[in-house]
Amino acid sequence: MTDQLAPAPPLVESVQHDAPPGDTTRRRFIGYLLATPMLAVAVRLELDDADRAAALPEPSDLIDLGDLIIAAEAAYQYNLRLDVTADNRVRFELPRLEKGQGVATALTLIVADEIDARLADTDVVLSDARLDRPFTITGSSNNVRAMWGPARVVAAAARARLVTAASRRWNVPAHTLVTRDTMVVAPDGRSATYGELSAEAAAVLIPAVPSTTKPASQRRLIGTPTGRVDARDIVTGKAQYALDVDVPGAVPTVVARPPDIKGTVITYDDTVARAMSGVVAVTRIPSGIAVSARTYDEALKARDALQIHWARGPLAGVSDATIRQRLKQINLPLTVPGILVGKVDATFEFPYVAHAPLEVQSAVADVRADRAEVWIASQTPVFALQEVAAAVGLPQHAVTLHVTRAGGSFGRRLFCEPAVEAALVSKAIGRPVKLMWTRVDDMRHGRFRPMSQHSLRATFLLGNVLSFEHRVAAAETDFRHGFGEMLTAAGAELYNGGYGQTAFHTTTKVPYDFPVVDQLLVEQDFGVPTGSWRAIYSGFTATANEIMVDELARRLGKDPVLFRRQRLETARTRAVLDRVATAGSWGRPMTPGTAQGVAIHEEYRSSVAYLVEIDTRGVEPRATKVVVAVDVGVPINPKGLEAQLQGAFIDAWSTMFRAQAHIDDGRVRESSFSDFRWARMQHSPPVMEVHVLPPTTDEPGGAGELGIPAASAAAVNAYARATGTSPRRFPIGQ
Amino acid sequence: MPIQVLNVNGSVVNVDVPDDMAMLWVLRDLLAVNGPKYGCGVGVCGACTSHLDAAAFRPCITPVSVCANVPVTTIEGLADGDVLHPVQQAWIDEDVAQCGYCQPGQIMTAVALIAANPDPSDADIDAAMSENVCRCGTYVRIRAAIKRAAAQIRTNP
Numbered sequence: 001m002t003d004q005l006a007p008a009p010p011l012v013e014s015v016q017h018d019a020p021p022g023d024t025t026r027r028r029f030i031g032y033l034l035a036t037p038m039l040a041v042a043v044r045l046e047l048d049d050a051d052r053a054a055a056l057p058e059p060s061d062l063i064d065l066g067d068l069i070i071a072a073e074a075a076y077q078y079n080l081r082l083d084v085t086a087d088n089r090v091r092f093e094l095p096r097l098e099k100g101q102g103v104a105t106a107l108t109l110i111v112a113d114e115i116d117a118r119l120a121d122t123d124v125v126l127s128d129a130r131l132d133r134p135f136t137i138t139g140s141s142n143n144v145r146a147m148w149g150p151a152r153v154v155a156a157a158a159r160a161r162l163v164t165a166a167s168r169r170w171n172v173p174a175h176t177l178v179t180r181d182t183m184v185v186a187p188d189g190r191s192a193t194y195g196e197l198s199a200e201a202a203a204v205l206i207p208a209v210p211s212t213t214k215p216a217s218q219r220r221l222i223g224t225p226t227g228r229v230d231a232r233d234i235v236t237g238k239a240q241y242a243l244d245v246d247v248p249g250a251v252p253t254v255v256a257r258p259p260d261i262k263g264t265v266i267t268y269d270d271t272v273a274r275a276m277s278g279v280v281a282v283t284r285i286p287s288g289i290a291v292s293a294r295t296y297d298e299a300l301k302a303r304d305a306l307q308i309h310w311a312r313g314p315l316a317g318v319s320d321a322t323i324r325q326r327l328k329q330i331n332l333p334l335t336v337p338g339i340l341v342g343k344v345d346a347t348f349e350f351p352y353v354a355h356a357p358l359e360v361q362s363a364v365a366d367v368r369a370d371r372a373e374v375w376i377a378s379q380t381p382v383f384a385l386q387e388v389a390a391a392v393g394l395p396q397h398a399v400t401l402h403v404t405r406a407g408g409s410f411g412r413r414l415f416c417e418p419a420v421e422a423a424l425v426s427k428a429i430g431r432p433v434k435l436m437w438t439r440v441d442d443m444r445h446g447r448f449r450p451m452s453q454h455s456l457r458a459t460f461l462l463g464n465v466l467s468f469e470h471r472v473a474a475a476e477t478d479f480r481h482g483f484g485e486m487l488t489a490a491g492a493e494l495y496n497g498g499y500g501q502t503a504f505h506t507t508t509k510v511p512y513d514f515p516v517v518d519q520l521l522v523e524q525d526f527g528v529p530t531g532s533w534r535a536i537y538s539g540f541t542a543t544a545n546e547i548m549v550d551e552l553a554r555r556l557g558k559d560p561v562l563f564r565r566q567r568l569e570t571a572r573t574r575a576v577l578d579r580v581a582t583a584g585s586w587g588r589p590m591t592p593g594t595a596q597g598v599a600i601h602e603e604y605r606s607s608v609a610y611l612v613e614i615d616t617r618g619v620e621p622r623a624t625k626v627v628v629a630v631d632v633g634v635p636i637n638p639k640g641l642e643a644q645l646q647g648a649f650i651d652a653w654s655t656m657f658r659a660q661a662h663i664d665d666g667r668v669r670e671s672s673f674s675d676f677r678w679a680r681m682q683h684s685p686p687v688m689e690v691h692v693l694p695p696t697t698d699e700p701g702g703a704g705e706l707g708i709p710a711a712s713a714a715a716v717n718a719y720a721r722a723t724g725t726s727p728r729r730f731p732i733g734q
Numbered sequence: 735m736p737i738q739v740l741n742v743n744g745s746v747v748n749v750d751v752p753d754d755m756a757m758l759w760v761l762r763d764l765l766a767v768n769g770p771k772y773g774c775g776v777g778v779c780g781a782c783t784s785h786l787d788a789a790a791f792r793p794c795i796t797p798v799s800v801c802a803n804v805p806v807t808t809i810e811g812l813a814d815g816d817v818l819h820p821v822q823q824a825w826i827d828e829d830v831a832q833c834g835y836c837q838p839g840q841i842m843t844a845v846a847l848i849a850a851n852p853d854p855s856d857a858d859i860d861a862a863m864s865e866n867v868c869r870c871g872t873y874v875r876i877r878a879a880i881k882r883a884a885a886q887i888r889t890n891p
Contacts, residue, residue: 100833100870227829234834235822235841237769237809244768252763277735277752295751296772297759358773358781358835358869407771407835408869439774639829643872647832650871673867674778682860684873 039084039194039201041158065506065536066142066604066702072135072490077150079132082111082158088182088195090117090158092151093127097138097379097413098230099357099406100647101704102640105229106144107151109636113221114155114213116179117194124229129381129401135486138379139414139532140507141604141702144636148700152213160207165200166192167208174208216634216698223695225639230405242362242404243434245375250364250432251280253292253425254299256306257445260313260666261528265289269307276302281429287417287445290425292433300438315527315666320451323475323526323663324349327453331473332520334457341459341466344555346548348456349729350540351660352475353449354668354676355533359407360442365422366432371398376419377406383482384416391420392427410651411532412447414481443676444668448661449533450475450523454544458514458552465552465567467516472541476500476523478530497523508541511602512549512567528663534651535708538603543656546599546713551726560598560717561586572631572696573602576609579629579691584611590722593617594624597718601710604702606632608645610714612685616722620733623653623685623715628707631693634700641703642690648707649688649715654679656712657719657733677733738802742767743811749798757793757801758782761808769809769838773867780866783839784808790846809838812845820890821845824883832870840866840876848884 070077083091092111098104104124112122130136159179166184167174169192178185185191194201233239258264268289270282278298283290289306293299338345363376365388372394378384378401385401388394406413422435437445452474459466479499487494487502495501504521519541533539553563561581568574577600580586586596593616600609613625628645635641658677662669670676716727735750742765749764756775761767761784770793773781777795784793785807786800793801812819818826821844831837840863847854847862854862859877868876 100831102832227826228831230834231826231829231831232818234831234837235809235818235825236813237838239834240768241771241835243762243772246766252759295755295759295763297751297755297763300775356869358771358779358833358867360772406833408833410869436772439776439779643829643832643870643875646874647871650868650873672774672776672778674776678867678869679871679873680865680867681863681873681876684871686856686874686877688874 037199037202038086039158039161039198041082041154041161064603065503066140066145068487068490068506069137069140069142070146072486073133073146076133076135077146078153079130080150080154082154084158084162084194084198084201086195086198088193089121089123090115090182090194091123091125094124094147095127095130095133095136096143096147097377097403097406097409098126099138099377099409099413101143101644102228102637103143105226105640106636107147108229109221109224109226110148110151111155113219114152115159117182119221119226121182126403126405128403129385131382131396134382135482135489136382137482137486139411141704141706144700145605145702156213157211160209160211161201161204162194162197164204164208165197169197169200216695222634222636223638226637227639239405241359241407242364242375242377243436245364245404247364247366247375247432247434250366250434251292251429252294252296252299253290253422253433253435254296254303254438255285255288255290255421255435255441256303256308257288257441258310258313260310261315261445261668263313264311266309266311268309273302273305276305283425283428285421285424287421290421290435292425292429296436313666315663318526318663318666320351320663323451324453326524326526327451327473330522330524331453331455332471332522334455334469334471335518336457336459336467336469336516338457338459341461342555343457343459344548344552346456346551346726347728348454348544348547350452351730352451352528352663353533353655353659354443354446354661354670355410355412355531356442356676356678357406357408357410357412360439361418361437361446362435363416363418363422364432364434365419365426367392367423367426372400372423374399374401374419374423375404376401376416377404377409377413378416378419379409379413380416380481384419387416387420388423392423410534414531415447439673440671443661443670443672447478447529447531449539450477450530452540454540456544456548458548460556463556465514467518468510468512468514470519470541470545472519472521474521474523475528475530476525477503477532477536479503479532504537507536507538507603509603510545511569511573511600513569514567535705538601539708542601542709543712546601546709547716550597550717550720559587564600568600570602570607573600573607575693576600576607576629576631579693580609580611580627583629583689583691584627586611593722595718595722597714597716597721599710599713599717601706604706605699606630606701606703606706608706608710610649610707610710612714612718614715614718614722616719621657621719622683624687626685626688628688629691629693630703630706631696632701632703633697634695635692636700638692641692644703645690645707646688649711650679650684652708652711652715653683656716656730658683658731660731660734738798740801740806741803742806743808751798753797753799755798757796757798760798761793767808767810771835771838773836778865779836780839780843781836783842783866785842785846788846788849790843809842812841819845820886821848821879821883824879824886828875828879828882830872830875830879832872836866836868840868844876844880844883847880848887852888853884854880
């Protein structure tokens, strides 16, 4: 983590005019060779002002939120770096956060495949925050979607130069050379590794072969089931998270936080705490009182010895019931009258849910008079850098922010509170600081998936659905992590009501051919900290829709699979539904108290179906088998894809049946995994099979969040069928 | 402060800390043994699970004095040099990890399970692994890896 590269040296411009994949003549492509002795390629799209406007997608072309995010990044998407080192390693700096979703492994496959390196010779490292990539965000399941083109382009540009270097060395025509296994090979059998050629390749200004990317038919690695590239580091304990980074002298630091959400310090007495073993400093910061000590053990004990008089927070007197009631009041009315036709009405309530990644919020900061260095697992590294710079009064270019791997995120690390806290303490005490939130801090002062209320109505006549209405009232989702600036940069025409409305309307589509579909969102900020939670609005909105579709089918006396199949708009979603129905033996006889449930979801240019078998005869229900089918357009790494869909089911089960965060009189009730009832081994299905459909396009879709709505609804639909009930409030077990 | 004589992953070290310091912070903050992770600090998530002698224990709630003069094995000490323990190898073969943060604890719990029960059933696995949280939801692969490792160890004890 500490072997930082020197800042990018001045660029030597080459005169390459290769077209990026699928490109038009409008874009001129400029490859840059970095002025280093070894091959280091940075590629960027160069556009003059007129071209820049023309190259950005029209808002009407933007299909979903992922497109908006990619559009915002479009002008900067080729600000990438790939190095070929003397010891024959291909090193790609990934401007994304690896948080368990497998993006580093996926990009290793993509880069190694395109450049013709062996997987074992290819390193994907997490890029520091780059001010020349201002809208970089790991979110909306867009990592592979966004990097698919640019990563291959940069790898192809490097490969063309390596081939050219070999051609010059051997004095043979470049087009006769082939590349494989991190080598260039001549027709006469001579070969040279990329590492051997790198220095010569660095001198190639005009490649003798085109740097076009490979056609699908020539790919060797993409689509091959591959284990995580960091698996060995993980199982041996070597994988480094923020608090594992060796920053000499960094002082363990914890913060005494208020009992209330956003409570404040009135007075405090640190006399006893300061005298305790190992204590280095006590620092007041806006969020509480920070204690720094030789060890976390000593910091925690001294924190507990602080005498603090807390003021109550702004939510004193507010509880779940208050917010639930208010959401009912503000929700918009359904408008289609249910007279002269059949109708099904339903309401659903979803709770606040903590993100609760297993790695607690943490950051390391070393703030000096004229510069700062920060280590944090961030989904929005430039935003985090800007927050730190502003907090400690340094210009942005004086702050270096290293992105460390994350121990889970689920949306939580879109925000970066610990980086700011660590920087403030470091500045105050003049030493590097490693700041950790405790689990209780994380549960009580973290952010939450917003509570929501749903009112739905479907009308029908003679078995035909006429209308499908959905009104969502939710606690406002906090997007103040640079999202607004990003949407503006994307040229997105914002929906009335701003970022939340834009995100809602670009993510929550009803995939059926119902003649009238009308979904509306109303939000209110209740002061409970919120944040995007895996699948954002779809997590509850599309889940509610798919439960409603089952209730509608039941009302019409139709089979849930057949009902969906006849009304789905896309062949891709029909195909995944058919696959789970077949592979999961849909409709097989089931014992009373057990049942199957099904649901689908399409988003991120991908489609998924879940078939869940449930047993409700025990003390609590348990999913006994889960069958998933998925179409992501181009599966990059089927093993990683399967993992995302398996994990999504555990999220779904936990949120629909077990876990929530309660607000009691302005405080969060839960404190740890003892009362935040996340699913454990004994709550998880012993069998989960995932069917990855073969490529259906040449554009990969997203997958990290894809499973949440369908998994959630399928599990609830199974429960409803097994018990003959219609669940209305989640989690069911509460 | 008392000198604690510790045996961590085969190395004997002396540390000068109070008797009641939680072993997790001795390992992480003083010995730079970072494999055991903090996830809760109260023994409910299992991310720090390691072995005290041959038994799985929770360093986050175990005072250092309890560990004095008893062999402590963390995830870093599980492999035999470059040769992974069969449970670690099974974790790679089943591609278990997502974010990886809980996996050192999961692996150490699984090693203790298989040592006590060479052929664990699904119910045995449910019970033994019930106090290790995986927030990414890798349970189905953990289950498969435990069965694979147990079979491997039975064949090749």
